[in-house]
Amino acid sequence: MVTTARSLRQDVHVIGFIGGAHFTSHFLQLCLPPLFPLIREELGVSWAELGVVMSVFYASSGIGQTIAGFLVDRVGAARVLIGGTALFATAIGLAGLAPTYVLLLPVAMLAGLGNCVYHPADFAIVNASVEPRRLGRAYSLHSISGNLGWAAAPAVVVGLSAVIGWRGALVTVGGLGLLVAAALASQRTVVVDHREPVRRAASRPGRGVVGPLLTAPIVVAFFYFALLAMALIGLKTFAVPALVTLYDAPLALATGVLTALLLGNAAGILAGGFVADRMRRHEMVAAAGMLVAAVLTVGVATAAPPPALLAPILGLAGFAMGLTSPARDMLVRSATATTASGKVFGFVYSGLDLGAALTPLLFGWLLDRGEPRAMFLVVAGVMVLTILTIVQIRRQAAPVPART
Secondary structure, three states: OOOOOOOHHHHHHHHHHHHHHHHHHHHHHOOOHHHHHHHHHHHOOOHHHHHHHHHHHHHHHHHHHHHHHHHHHHHOHHHHHHHHHHHHHHHHHHHOOOOOHHHHHHHHHHHHHHHOOHHHHHHHHHHHHOOHHHHHHHHHHHHHHHHHHHHHHHHHHHHHHHHHHHHHHHHHHHHHHHHHHHHHHHOHHHOOOOHHHHHHHHHOOOOOOOHHHHOHHHHHHHHHHHHHHHHHHHHHHHHHHHHHHHHOOOHHHHHHHHHHHHHHHHHHHHHHHHHHHHOOOHHHHHHHHHHHHHHHHHHHHOOOOOHHHHHHHHHHHHHHHHHHHHHHHHHHHHHHHHHOOHHHHHHHHHHHHHHHHHHHHHHHHHHHOOOHHHHHHHHHHHHHHHHHHHHHHHHHOOOOOOOO
16 A cells, blocks of 8 residues: 655654544543442442443443444544544443442443444554554554553542542543543544545455455454453453452552553553564564563462562563564554455454453452452463464464555
8 A cells, every 4th residue: 555655743643643542442441440349339249240341341342343343444433433432431421320230231331332443443543644664653652552541540530539439430530531532523634544545445356345354364363362351351350359359458559550560561562662663573572572471470379479569570561561562463464464444453453352351250250259369370371372373373474565
């Protein structure tokens, strides 16, 4: 695909637009889990029942993501992105108003539909709007913005809940999300519409609408993201209660450890962007990072480290996982080649939602059984399994020259 050369300033503007949306999406994703201890106490529900709320959220997002990809190709990525942000923010605000546990479930489904738009819209915009020689760093900054949203959410919602309660905290952040959607709408002209190249590709003989989604590297990439989500969501959703149980740690300390994990992840993504733009063996970077993270997670599962070392250990594990992020996006880009449209990214990244939908049920069940150690061991095992899929993506993806 031939694109018009864009200046660094134009690329920065686009990345800022995408980064703001991605920060907001990840912030909203992690508003509920840090408040689970408070919600559980008020509503009188189990950890497994709270896990069901997150499973509904991620199932809804996963089912909607491929559909959102087709919608991105039909009406444009920016419109879908803005609409999804507004819907997601509205749902989080409604969660704060839900009087019973049962009503949290349809709200979670609505939030999932808002969340489903980000990967197909974001990657369609980045690939069409950013100079190819800066794509690794663009992927890095895109991921960092999301991880910073994750890192900010626990501290913000827990802090707000101490002042105005968990319900007031959710209503407040939902309102802030609507303001972000309005800001994005005012800046939507900075992005390049990706649909013209997609229409040109569709006019040539090919494999039809669904064919590009069913190639071997794309299917393997789907399962890679499902496994990755099991590890990430397991830590993000239940690391706090697991640490409280396993180490008898206060809630503030456990929340601080989660923040360290997410900040470490963001730092690793930043470093990984430069690595991805300079190395060709992206699968080696991705595999090594996941292996290091798995070893460190096993260390936490032993309950041997003193609580004061938990933040550095999981912060380093987060860094190792983050280092893999731009490399994995470059691998997916090479696998999708010229078919990298909204629907392809929507399908591949819906694997994240599949894994995320399964994980809360499993880990909530483990915590209800008093097995926080097993939770961390399962996370480490899943990290190891991702290495096998990383290698397969590399083997099955045909080499693709850089786009100019």
